[in-house]
Amino acid sequence: MAYSTLGQAAAFHLRRDGLIVAVPPRIAELYTCLQDNPGDPQILSNLATAIDSEAGVNLRLREGLYDFVRERQRPSPLHLQVLGPDQDPDAFKLQAAFNRTLRIALAMRGGVSLAVWIGGCVAELDILRRLRIYKSDVDTDRAGEALVAFYLSGKEGLADDPLAAPVLRRAQAYASLLADARYDKVEFDILAGASAGGLNCILYSVAQMVGAAPDETILETWRSDGGLQELMRPPGRGRVKSILQGNEYFFPSIYRALSQIYRDDHRHQALIPEHLTIDLAATVLDSEPSRNPEVDEGRGSFHFEGRQSTNAEMAKASLMGNRIPTRNGASNGGRGPGTGDDAYDATVLPPGVTEDLARLAYAARATSSFPGAFEPATIYSREDKGGQRLLPRPELPDMRHAFGSHRAASCPADKAMFHVVDGGVFDNIPIGRALTAARGRLSERPAHRALLYLDPDTVRDSTTVSRGEDLSQFMDAVTASVLRLKRRESLDSEVNDYVEYVNVLSLNLGRSEVLAAVLSDGWSKEIGVERRRAYVRYRATSDVDRLTQLLTRPGEWQVASTVNGRRNFRAFGSEELSGFDAKVMQEYLAISRQDEHAAPFQLITNDAQALLDAAQCSFAWLRRMEVESFPENLTNTLTPFDKLRKGVYDVINRAITARDKAYWAVLEGSSGGDILHDKIISAWLSTAETGRLELTRSWTDLETHFIALLEYSQNLTIRAEDTNRAEPELRGWLETPWRDLTQMALTRRPDGSVFGVRDLAPTLAAAGIPPVVTRIRYWRIASDEQPGSAVDYRLLKAGENRSIVGLALKNIQPGHQVPAHLLEPDPANVPSRFKLAGNSMANFSGFLSKEWRENDWWWGRLDAASGISRFLETLSTDEAPRIPELDGDKEQFDESAGKAPRGSQNRVSWLQDRLVEQQFKIKDPSSESRRTARQSVRAGVDGPSDLSASYRLLLMSRGLRVLWRARPGGTVTTALGWLLHILFVPVFVLLPAIVHPARMAFILGFTYASLWVLARPENVGSGIQLILLWLLPLAVLLVIMGAATLTRGKRRWRAVLGELPENSTLLAECRGYSNTAAKKAWLGQWATVLLLVPFVLAVNQARPRMTIVCLVFMLALFLMTQQWANSVPALNHQKNPRLDQVLAAAGLVMAVGVPLVTELTNWSLPHNWLSLIVLAGALLVVALALTIGWLTVAGTLMAALVASAAGTLISWISWIVLEALQLGLLERTTLSLFFAFVAWGLVLWWMPENPRMVLTCCDAVVTVPPPVNP
Incomplete structure (x- = not known):
């Protein structure tokens, strides 16, 4: 390759140890040629090779050449200055640094509760929107023209706030990257969203059009209004359309958030964009027949636009029904840049703004309404032919200008509606929507276009197929393949559209x-x-x-x-x-x-x-x-x-x-x-x-x-x-x-x-x-961005280690071989599934705790910081190509340095350090304080069991009751539903306790013991020899089966331990896991053996119902024992783990001890008033166990007493009636107990539907660091 710039290139010199040395012509020639061929990989490779060959073993020359290249990769001198709400950047009369704007179209994927992660990403991206870079009028001794970056703040005195220092330092780092890429301004003028991503589009659009920040208000909205306890329908007895409240809670909450954002005085007039559009996906359930296949199958859309205008223009303009309202004039108590009214009453929204915000809020509610969880949104949309106006229900807005489908003008106003659910059903990856909007978007200023895709749901199931589990693996493979294929085809299709364009x-x-x-x-x-x-x-x-x-x-x-x-x-x-x-x-x-x-x-x-x-x-x-x-x-x-x-x-x-x-x-x-x-x-x-x-x-x-x-x-x-x-x-x-x-x-x-x-x-x-x-x-910013200091996230890495060990145990190959790749975690990375708390339970888990939502929000900011740095680095490489090997990543850098270091990974680490300081409000930041903060992060590896037992029981109890109220209608369906409800109501009442296994064990053991006493026939002989004849062989058989199970488990654990290197941390952890798993399995095995006692007694007394129940208990325990022996034991984060152990042990003791004592003493409960007292006491105890913690004290006592009294009274009445019908003693006992439990269950089911009886439980995670094995 010939280079015409050789003569010019030879003029480069470097200074090293006081000597001026000419840069070797070959290196200078290649570097100069690189300016004419930005990013040419061959030239970059040749330049790196030339440095090695020219320098040889001369370390001084090599270091000098490194400094020569790095110096030319340094950004121009840049100073950051904060402008308050009353300061206009144009008032400084400075020249724009490059007169070029980076216009970004944001595509936000759906993800249910992972929308919180997207919100965090948007908050970090918004720092870019606040930057304006100008040529400084201050002389500098450094090479290159000095630049000044204005950070537009809606708050006065932000530069003096120590808690804002991490934000401003990141802003300066981003400004430097923008300057490297020769951009002086960033705009997010196109927002496209699907499902929960659409909700973030709406929130961010209003924040932009009023010049406010999307961070504090939106984060608080997610924290306070995004909980499952709040979203779930309140107690009641009427029919409902869904489990969660769409129109009654979700829509008003979004509207309140939008109103608060609009009224926010912490805003800057210069941040209002010239033109902003939103495109949201929707799924129409009752679309009209159409020749357009997308309309016919139910694909719908919302479209909103915002443009700069004065308040006077807003009042005079013909108000379109798809406007994003803007706010002009005074901000933060003073007159801000721009025009408008000096006085602004934050308590009263301007004319038309209320309707605009209502439409935006309802569109967000509609596109985010997950099918089955929320009721379909009712979208009123009718053509306005002949000047007719659509006046829908007062609480719902007219969406005809914002929605893509319309009923005919002849349709009555109360029928001019569409029922809409989550847009992610058909279009969960809105890259195509953003691309379509970006194709025709113009700019009044020189600009380049970028499309950023925010993807929170990057979890991949890496389970391999084990040959020894044919049926289950077949079903797992089919299910996983369908789900993966759907997602991959959708993402690939969207990206292919971009590539084709x-x-x-x-x-x-x-x-x-x-x-x-x-x-x-x-x-x-x-x-x-x-x-x-x-x-x-x-x-x-x-x-x-x-x-x-x-x-x-x-x-x-x-x-x-x-x-x-x-x-x-x-x-x-x-x-x-x-x-x-x-x-x-x-x-x-x-x-x-x-x-x-x-x-x-x-x-x-x-x-x-x-x-x-x-x-x-x-x-x-x-x-x-x-x-x-x-x-x-x-x-x-x-x-x-x-x-x-x-x-x-x-x-x-x-x-x-x-x-x-x-x-x-x-x-x-x-x-x-x-x-x-x-x-x-x-x-x-x-x-x-x-x-x-x-x-x-x-x-x-x-x-x-x-x-x-x-x-x-x-x-x-x-x-x-x-x-x-x-x-x-x-x-x-x-x-x-x-x-x-x-x-x-x-x-x-x-x-x-x-x-x-x-x-x-x-x-x-x-x-x-x-x-x-x-x-x-x-560019794609996803939740799988690599954090800068992964090793410091000790609890998350421990959770990852537990996961990979569990995965290896499930995938033991024939010959007890473990695939080596399953036990090789990347020490420099924390996978998304261990960072985010909202990516389990079909991505609904984030709604369970505000702490989990806040965790995901901050990870959104952390991942966005990494993504922004890498994205802007690619743009700067276009303008000034770099050699990555010489860009600083191999250098040691000061973590507390005021400016971001060179090098991609070093810069990401530095940016995320600043975010950790902001997240944990570290007043005196240091390496140790940041490391300690990162070591405390654990929400990503938490699970529902880490929430309080009362809170879990509340959600399960309320959820089941709401699910019953949301049953389908119809005469036959209703009658059949009530019949099943009455017959199985005791089971429905007991079912919520499954979320608290210790409580469930106590309830089942106590109930079994009570039924044993209440239903034991009188004058039954002991037959101890026959009992021993049954008991001993069965016990031996169970012990042998348990030993075989434990032996198989130990072999699997031995195979996993054998693949780990000696003296490794993971090996020590695995040995602890193995010992704990063996102990739990032995405990389960002995509990199964103990249940042989009531089983044999029931068989001996010819009591088939008690025999079947005990057999079910034994089978469940046996399966759980197998699971415990072959899996990593779960951590116990509860404050009082001993209490759970006592509850479970008490249930087992009662299930075994009461039958044994009654058999040894040959005692039976007489069928008189004493049996009614025992029944009442049993019903009272079980009712208290089921309601303590999620009902008020008065509600718990009232529900338990009334349910116990109702069950006892019905039992007594039914006994009298059945005795009059001359039924046998066994039939009378069985039916009277059944009627008692049905009456008890009905009372216990319906009484908590009184809202005054239900507590509002704390959704805080139980934190007892460090976690201990049970």
């Missing part, structure tokens, strides 16, 4: 480059006419594509259109449009052959689409000049470059508005039923005639901008052709078609023809009309 952009760029050679033929009147005729033929194919998309998907266009009306346009099927393309092409071909002054010819070449094509060509021309040379290097005394860009931007917006009117006319023309091709074509073309005045004005404005564009272009061409000027970066301009177009437009010809702005689109159509977005950078 990027390829199309590259293809268009390549075609335009080829077009440069064709344009050298020159220009004449005849050429102009022929190209316009060709443009008409080109429009035939492009218009067919546009109109076909419009007619088959009218709802998708309408929800994001600029028209004020809303109609229920029918979507046509492709078969109905058969022949439409041929008809259009035939019509356009005939028009192209007409005289150029003919009306149809003029209509096509001057309509809204032609204007839009010409404006897009102008915009692409302008964008290419920005790529070749930044606008500040282009001089024009007539039109400033920024004004030129805004002017073209305005023409494009007007053209889109005019085209939307034409689309509306086409849809109205096709709404009569059968589609008429001639009518559609006529409607499409006629709008150019009806809107001639407005179009003419827009063409005139574009012509003015075109003249200015030519002047700039000529200036750039002169500079590029001047060989005496050192601007080699402009050489690419001479290879573009824009240079030739400039020459054509400025050349005067004998025939008087002039190349004008109306000739742009006909000339460039051969290569395709250039898109407004030339490139989109894709």
